Amino acid sequence: MISAAVLAFIILMFLGRIIGLPVAIIIVSGRSMQPTLWVGDLVVGVKEGFKVGDIVVWCLKPTFCVVHRVVEVRDGYIVTKGDNNPAPDPPVPRSLVEYRVVAVIPRYVWVPAVAAAFAAYVFKHREYFSRRRVATGDVAVLLLSSFIVFNAAVALLAPTYYPRGAGVLAVPQVELRSASLTGNGSILVKYVVRNTRLTSVAYCYLRLKGWGSVRCSARVVGGSEVLVTDVPQRLYEAMIENGSNPLLVGLVVNMLYGRVSGTYYVWCGWRPLRVRVSGGVVSIFNPNPAPLKVLIKIYTASKPGPANVSVEHVVMKPWGRMRLDLRRYAYASVRIVYRFRGREVVLQYGVRP
Amino acid sequence: MHASRPARAGGAVGGGRVRLLRALALGTAAYGVVSNTSILFTLVTPLYVLTGPIHGVIGIVSYRIVAFGRPVYPPPLDMASFLSIIVITSSTLNIAASAALFYLLIKGRFSKTALEAFMASSLTMFVSLGTLKGIRRVVVYELSILTGSYSHYTSAGAVIIYRSRAHPMLAAHLFSFPAYVSLVMPYVCGAVASYLLAMYWLKGAEADALGEVRSLSGRTRGSPAAE
Numbered sequence: 001m002i003s004a005a006v007l008a009f010i011i012l013m014f015l016g017r018i019i020g021l022p023v024a025i026i027i028v029s030g031r032s033m034q035p036t037l038w039v040g041d042l043v044v045g046v047k048e049g050f051k052v053g054d055i056v057v058w059c060l061k062p063t064f065c066v067v068h069r070v071v072e073v074r075d076g077y078i079v080t081k082g083d084n085n086p087a088p089d090p091p092v093p094r095s096l097v098e099y100r101v102v103a104v105i106p107r108y109v110w111v112p113a114v115a116a117a118f119a120a121y122v123f124k125h126r127e128y129f130s131r132r133r134v135a136t137g138d139v140a141v142l143l144l145s146s147f148i149v150f151n152a153a154v155a156l157l158a159p160t161y162y163p164r165g166a167g168v169l170a171v172p173q174v175e176l177r178s179a180s181l182t183g184n185g186s187i188l189v190k191y192v193v194r195n196t197r198l199t200s201v202a203y204c205y206l207r208l209k210g211w212g213s214v215r216c217s218a219r220v221v222g223g224s225e226v227l228v229t230d231v232p233q234r235l236y237e238a239m240i241e242n243g244s245n246p247l248l249v250g251l252v253v254n255m256l257y258g259r260v261s262g263t264y265y266v267w268c269g270w271r272p273l274r275v276r277v278s279g280g281v282v283s284i285f286n287p288n289p290a291p292l293k294v295l296i297k298i299y300t301a302s303k304p305g306p307a308n309v310s311v312e313h314v315v316m317k318p319w320g321r322m323r324l325d326l327r328r329y330a331y332a333s334v335r336i337v338y339r340f341r342g343r344e345v346v347l348q349y350g351v352r353p
Numbered sequence: 354m355h356a357s358r359p360a361r362a363g364g365a366v367g368g369g370r371v372r373l374l375r376a377l378a379l380g381t382a383a384y385g386v387v388s389n390t391s392i393l394f395t396l397v398t399p400l401y402v403l404t405g406p407i408h409g410v411i412g413i414v415s416y417r418i419v420a421f422g423r424p425v426y427p428p429p430l431d432m433a434s435f436l437s438i439i440v441i442t443s444s445t446l447n448i449a450a451s452a453a454l455f456y457l458l459i460k461g462r463f464s465k466t467a468l469e470a471f472m473a474s475s476l477t478m479f480v481s482l483g484t485l486k487g488i489r490r491v492v493v494y495e496l497s498i499l500t501g502s503y504s505h506y507t508s509a510g511a512v513i514i515y516r517s518r519a520h521p522m523l524a525a526h527l528f529s530f531p532a533y534v535s536l537v538m539p540y541v542c543g544a545v546a547s548y549l550l551a552m553y554w555l556k557g558a559e560a561d562a563l564g565e566v567r568s569l570s571g572r573t574r575g576s577p578a579a580e
Contacts, residue, residue, distance in 0.1 A: 030431030039431070066428070086423040136555065139466050143446065143473035151439050151480060168427055169407075169420045169503075176508040191509055195421055251510075257406035257421055262510020 003121070017098065018062045018156060022047045024099055026057060028067060032082030032168065036069075040107035043067060045099025055101040056080065058092055063156055067101065086170035086195075172196035172257050179249060179264035181289035185236065185318045187228040187249055187266055188221075196256045197223035203252040204228060207263075208235055208244055218251065226253055233315075236290035240270050243341030272340055273316070277349045280327030282334050286316035297335040300326065307331065326351045371553055374546045379458045381543030382471060385451030385478075388539070389444040391527050392485060396437050396444075400492060400525040405517030407499050412524075413437050413488055418499070429495045433488045440488070443481035447474040454547070468551040475544040482536050 016024030028041045036055070037043065045057045052070050058080065059065035068080035071088055078097065081088035122129065177190040191198065204218040206228075214235060218228040228249060238244060246265040253260045273292065274285040286292050294314045301307040316322060326332040332351040337344065399410040409418035414437050416430050450470040457464050496519055503514040 029435040030428050031426040032428060032431070034426075039435070082426070084424075084426055086420075086425060134466070136465065136551075137469065139469035140473040143470060144476060147443065147446075147473075147477045147480070150442065154436065154438055168425050170423055170425075171503045172421060172512065172514060174507060174509045174512050176510075258504070258512065258514040260509050260512050 032085050033067060034084045036083050038107060042105040042110055043101045044103040046102050048100055050100040056097045057099040058096040059098050085168045087168055170195040174260045179266050181266060181268060183289060183319055185231060185290050187231060189226040189251060189264055191224050193224040198253050198255045200254045201226060201251060202254050205250045206235060207248040226251055233291055237293055239268055240290060240292055241339035270341060272345060275336060275347055277351055280351055282324040282349060282351060284322040286320045289318045291318060292316045292338060295337040299333045300329040301331040374550045375458060377542055377546040378550055381539050381546060382451040382455040384539045385447050385543060389448045392444045395524045395527045396441060398524045399522050401496055401519045401521055403517050403519055406515050407517040411496060413492060427495055429491050433491045436484060436488055440481045440485045443477040447478055450474040463554045465551055465554060468547040472544045472547040475540040478540040479537055
């Protein structure tokens with residue numbers, strides 16, 4: 001009588017999930033929660049609140065459930081993840097959560113216990129089994145009924161179902177963070193890279209309106225950035241002189257498990273030269289991340305009259321500075337000429353020591 | 354297992370039909386051993402070998418998949434593995450019952466227990482083969498996902514992920530083409546043949562018993578089993 005009651009209670013616990021009891025026992029049938037839960041372990045679930053970090057049982061249908069850990073709770077949705085999975089599950093409505101796991105019965109505990117209980121039962125009733133005459137049809141009925149019960153148990157109690165297996169895959173993700181000019185005139189393309197890393201650059205080209213495509217070379221820096229190094233200077237000069245914008249950078253970047261192919265706009269905020277004259281010293285600053293061709297004419301004289309003229313063609317480096325010390329001349333002036341955004345800019349400064 | 358000579362049991366009742374049923378049971382028992390061995394082979398050996406970014410081995414009972422450098426455990430494959438217990442149980446039972454019946458029939462013996470076990474195990478194959486086909490479908494569907502395209506477009510442009518390739522192994526070809534009905538039909542024949550044989554055996558045994566009782570009581574009539 002007691003054993004029948006215990007058996008009925010255990011069966012009720014197993015069916016608890018299907019008929020919606022406040023407490024249920026569920027068999028773990030997947031490897032996604034290893035090493036916390038192993039295949040064949042029993043988990044005891046109760047209908048109560050949960051928080052991030054708890055293991056919960058959420059079910060799409062009474063027979064199709066998932067036993068995973070909660071990693072995020074937000075606005076009526078939860079995100080769960082198998083401890084052994086590289087990626088979380090898709091968010092599911094909070095209402096799908098049926099139970100919070102409060103206890104685990106490892107398989108190495110319950111399987112021997114059940115086997116021992118069955119053996120004890122057979123041993124206790126051995127006289128009944130030895131006396132019993134096998135009637136016609138007994139063997140067939142016993143085999144078939146055992147098979148049906150076994151199948152029903154396996155099919156109903158294993159809470160394994162998932163709408164799509166790819167949810168657990170950590171698919172490589174690459175997104176663009178920024179593409180901009182650097183101080184030395186290179187172009188740095190930054191990516192947000194997940195589950196992979198960039199390895200090499202297969203192809204690189206630059207395109208500017210009116211110029212067509214120009215090959216460039218580039219290399220991967222740090223696994224998530226690409227540095228385009230040899231941008232032809234004439235391209236920059238053309239951009240500054242003509243005011244062409246933006247520069248289009250095309251990259252095909254190899255990465256682990258695949259490649260990324262994209263074109264990125266690099267906007268260049270070209271600014272005019274900054275010139276400062278102070279105490280006979282002329283300071284010229286190129287505030288652009290690209291070189292700038294400048295013509296500098298210096299007029300100098302020691303006394304009133306004709307002046308000496310020196311002409312200098314200079315390529316100002318990106319963010320480069322230049323200093324003209326004219327303090328030793330009694331009279332001096334500087335004329336700076338360069339092309340900027342499609343027009344010629346002429347700057348004239350008189351320098352008085 | 355209670356085994357007796359067929360000459361008195363089956364032989365006494367409808368000899369031609371019994372021989373036919375014996376031959377049918379023998380054939381289906383042999384088929385049961387071979388086909389269930391093949392089923393177990395299908396279950397425990399790899400079905401597909403994956404190469405590429407997602408690589409590994411996929412079988413029904415077990416699998417090992419490394420996707421993009423990390424081991425993964427797709428729940429449908431876990432489910433397939435778990436549900437394969439049904440097929441393994443049924444196939445093992447059928448192999449044992451078929452082998453026992455085959456042995457006894459070759460030896461020229463009948464056994465009620467063996468016939469019943471064979472009939473029951475043949476009936477379980479209805480469920481088992483359906484489950485096997487379902488499991489295979491799950492595995493193949495999951496395989497199509499794993500070997501599918503993961504390329505996508507983001508702000509970085511086209512993120513092209515190399516596709517993995519699935520190389521089918523020998524086990525993948527077994528039981529993949531035949532329809533469910535054609536797989537099940539021999540088990541139907543086996544179950545029917547063993548059932549009828551058991552019935553004939555019972556009739557024969559009863560007739561023999563009746564004949565013995567009548568001969569003991571001094572009546573001189575031919576064997577009732579000869580009707």
